[in-house]
Amino acid sequence: MLSGKFDVQIREEDGYAVIQTEGYLNGPRGEDLAETAKNLMQKGHTKFVINLAETKLINSIGISILIEIIELLEERQGILNFCGLTPTIEHTFKLVALARHAGIFPDEDSAIAALNSP
Amino acid sequence: MQAPSADETIQRLIFGLSELDELGETIISGHGNFSVSSRTYLRMILGTLQVSGGAILLFHPNENTLTIKSSVNVADESLVIRVPPDQISGFLDHPYIDLSNPPEVLQPFFEHIHSQLQSLDARFWFPLRIRDEFLGVISLGAFFDGHEIEDWNRELLNVFANHTSIAIAYSQLMVRSRAERFRLFMLSDTATQICKSLDTEAVQEEVVAHVVSLLDANAAGLMRINPNTERLEMKSLFSLESHANTELRNLSIPLKSDENLHPALTMLAEVATQEDKTLIYNDEQNAALFGRKNLIAVPMRGREEILGVLIVADKVGRRGITLDFTVGDSTLLEAFANQAGVAIENAFLYQEALEARRLQAEMEEAEKIQRTLIPDTLAQIPGYEAFGLYQPRGGVGGDYYDCIPESDGMWGLAIADVSGKGMQAALLMATLRAGLRSEATRKTDLPAMAFTLNSLLNASGDFGKYATFFFAQLNAETNQLTSINAGHNDPMVIRSGGSCEWLKKGGVMLGIFPDDMIANMPPFEQETTQLASGDIIIFYTDGVTETTNINDELYGEARLQDTAVRLRNESAETICGAIYDEVLEFQGEAEQFDDLTLMILKKK
Structure with a gap:
């Protein structure tokens, strides 16, 4: 049987934060993720990497919430990069124009490096 | 201010x-x-x-x-x-x-x-x-x-x-618009994804995972119709709970109406059996079935028939608020279920074809092994004619015959039929042959040899695999034949005068019982027969006597005996060929599934 266990791990580094999710990203879990991101923004973070390598499923509400996180960051002139996307999720991000406002990278290292590139 | x-x-x-x-x-x-x-x-x-x-x-x-x-x-x-x-x-x-x-x-x-x-x-x-x-x-x-x-x-x-x-x-x-684009993309992308896999279980898991995402739900189940049991059985589940409900995981619903069944389960069975039946439960009390907040179920169709039911449950919005399943959800789910049905059917057919190809390859290998185990020509015994024939029919069986030269003018004559077909039968037959050749040359007494061969086959074969076996030791100088029959068709001795005797003595078939059980059974027995000029022995497998014609009649021992008696003055080769032709003529257009093996020994 498949299980939708969900977990969020945070890693705060000098100048950026990495949020790693695990499991199905639906509405309530998306809200948990948004809350995590907002808390980090209140602490002054404006550069984020969201690592979705362990998230193979996402629904439309999860996508909406990711867009809202991007909007919040845009207000703060922040940057968000995604990494570890499945081909389906990457395609979905491009389709709903989410990829126009956030970077998509194959792995965490390249996503972090791009946060600081001009 | x-x-x-x-x-x-x-x-x-x-x-x-x-x-x-x-x-x-x-x-x-x-x-x-x-x-x-x-x-x-x-x-x-x-x-x-x-x-x-x-x-x-x-x-x-x-x-x-x-x-x-x-x-x-x-x-x-x-x-x-x-x-x-x-x-x-x-x-x-x-x-x-x-x-x-x-x-x-x-x-x-x-x-x-x-x-x-x-x-x-x-x-x-x-x-x-x-x-x-x-x-x-x-x-x-x-x-x-x-x-x-x-x-x-x-x-x-x-x-x-x-x-x-x-x-x-x-x-x-x-x-x-974004949500609709997402759903349409998921619908088309999922079809591509699930059609890529040709493993039925993997496809089913992909289906339940994608369908929860498609309908913003938290749980899904895929149930398949089992035509043998006439039940709808749970095959794959997606749930946010890490520990699945055992009752749900093993859910099995009779397709025929059952008064004791929960009404919702009856409706699920109806979704699987009735045309255009869809189930939507938004009423929390009713949907308490499976402990869910709400659920929707649609039939999952293959090309020609309904394969099962796709169930989606717990549609949840923001702040964990339960959302009703809508008619739009039902339409979307039906489209998805149709794609899923075709993908599952494709995977199933592919696996069937793969299995058929694997069996065919195994049959070809088994046939090669068997061909190497059955002698092209039998060793010629001084003062005797010996002739054998093996004809595979409907797959590779486990028939075996042999004529083994021993020392001091002794000859071993064997015929056996291993249960089953294919590689397993061929390997069991190879084991029997190797054991026999080893034992026969050691000149042990025949009951002891049968006991050893039983032990060997029992240890090497799966439960239920066995061999009927007949073995005789012929002293070509004294014309004395000592034999043991372990559950095989009784060979017949046709005397030169036309009378017939059957070589019956022996014991149970080999390989089916372990040593300790064999030891508690009546011991293997051997018998001795004196042969004279013109006497013939017909060794055969059940493929000869159990050949049926289009009227479902058996060829039987009586016809075999009559033919052997009638042809007793012919050579061993002629008798063998004539019996074979007669069996084929009797068979006519009727299909046969068992191999046909004959061995004739004639005292000149």
Whole structure:
């Protein structure tokens, strides 16, 4: 049987934060993720990497919430990069124009490096 | 605070309206988002009218709640105000509400949310709407200079409210459009994904995982019809609970009506058996089935028939609020289930074809092995003629015959039939042959040899695999034949005068019982037969005597005996060929599935 266990791990580094999710990203879990991101923004973070390598499923509400996180960051002139996307999720991000406002990278290292590139 | 001059007011109005124009263009161009623009609207309203604070609240029709989208000078931004559905018309009928004197119809509501209004510091509410759709409210505090609201303030606020309503509606349209694009993409992408796999179980797991995402749900199950048991059986589950309900995982529903069955389970069975039957449960009490909040089920069709049922449960929105499954969800799920059905059927057919190819390859290998085990020609025994024939029919069986030269003028004659077909039968036969050749040359007594061969086959074969076996040792100098029959068809001795005897003595077939059980059974016995000139022995497998014709009649021992007696004066080869031809003639057009093996020994 498949299980939708969900977990969020945070890693705060000098100048950026990495949020790693695990499991199905639906509405309530998306809200948990948004809350995590907002808390980090209140602490002054404006550069984020969201690592979705362990998230193979996402629904439309999860996508909406990711867009809202991007909007919040845009207000703060922040940057968000995604990494570890499945081909389906990457395609979905491009389709709903989410990829126009956030970077998509194959792995965490390249996503972090791009946060600081001009 | 001093009231602003008319000039200042006009300047603020011009500035506010021109900003409104720009904002409108940004929203229509699709580059803005309402999170940002709602804050701009609010600042514009507060600045133009010189109001101390306020908020834009959005209405969520699925939840009947108002939540703050943007605010200035509001104590609690996480405020959630519940709006009873029967109050909505009150908001639609009043474009402006003075909270110190609200319309009579809304008074109970505002009394109920009095404390929340205080945390909003609200004095005026301007409902936001497009036609009959209630979208939210602009909530405003007091004017800086404390003056009462004037007509031109209300008119201006109505302009702002209309503009904000359009922006909200447009934003909601964008969200819906995005969700629809997402669903359509998921529908097409999932079809591609699930069709890539040709492993039935993997496809089923992909289906349940994707369908929860497609319908914004939290659980899904795929049930397949088992035509043998006539039941609907759970094959794959997706659930947010890490420990699945065992009852659900093993759910099996009879397709035929059963009075003792839960009504919802009966309806699931109907989805699997009736045309165009769909099940939607939004009533939490009924959907308590499986411990779910709500559920929807549609048939999953293959190319020609319904394969099973796809069930999706727990559609959940923001803040964990349960959302109803809609007719639109049902349409989407049906489209998805049809794709899933074809993908599962494809995978199943592919696996069947793969299995058939594997069996064919195994049969070919087994046939090669068997060909190497059966002698092309039999060793010639001095003073005797020996001739054998093996004809495979309907797959590779485990027939075996042999003539083994031993020392001191002794010859071993064997015939056996191993149970089953294919590689397993061929390997068991190879084991028997190797054991026999080893034992026969050691000249052990035949019951002891049978015991050893039984032990060997029992240890090397699966449960239920066995061999019928007949072995004889011929002393070609004394013409004495000592034999043992372990459950094989009795070879017949046709005397030169035409009489017939059967070589029956021996014991149970080999390989089926372990040593300790064999030891408690009647011991293997051997018998001795004296052969004379013109005597023949017919060794055969059940493929000869159990050959049937189109009338389902058996060829049988009597026909074999009659033919052997009639041809007893012919050579061993002639007798063998004639029996074979007669069996084939008897068989006619009837299909046969067992190999045909014959061995003839004739004393010259």
